[in-house]
Amino acid sequence: MRECIHCVTDFDPNSSAKKRVGGKINECPDCVEELGTETAVKYLGLQAGEGKTASISIVAFESDEDRQAYSKAWKAVTGFHKGKSCHLSGSQTTIGNRPMRHIAYNSGNSNHKGKS
Numbered sequence: 001m002r003e004c005i006h007c008v009t010d011f012d013p014n015s016s017a018k019k020r021v022g023g024k025i026n027e028c029p030d031c032v033e034e035l036g037t038e039t040a041v042k043y044l045g046l047q048a049g050e051g052k053t054a055s056i057s058i059v060a061f062e063s064d065e066d067r068q069a070y071s072k073a074w075k076a077v078t079g080f081h082k083g084k085s086c087h088l089s090g091s092q093t094t095i096g097n098r099p100m101r102h103i104a105y106n107s108g109n110s111n112h113k114g115k116s
């Protein structure tokens with residue numbers, strides 16, 4: 001447990017609420033939300049459902065709103081949790097031109113048999 005520097009209440013820095021709102025390690029989740037001390041928009045890790053070694057993209061956004069919208073669209077388009085069957089559908093969610101930049105892209109290895 002840690003003591004919050006703002007309200008001097010003990011809180012669990014590993015709690016899901018704390019992880020969700022972010023903020024500094026010595027600020028309780030309530031104060032982070034109330035005071036709006038968390039300003040960084042979290043990176044979003046995207047994983048394609050291609051098999052054992054999936055492609056991973058890490059992208060940054062200018063706002064949480066964009067991040068969430070992109071995440072939602074990505075999951076709809078790539079069939080996250082649904083397999084690739086959704087690609088057969090005629091309707092697709094549009095990802096759109098949201099402001100973002102790629103931080104990193106780790107391409108999956110399509111050679112499943114381990115040959116070089």
Ligand SMILES: [Zn+2]
Nearest residue numbers: 004007028031
């Ligand atoms: Zn607090």
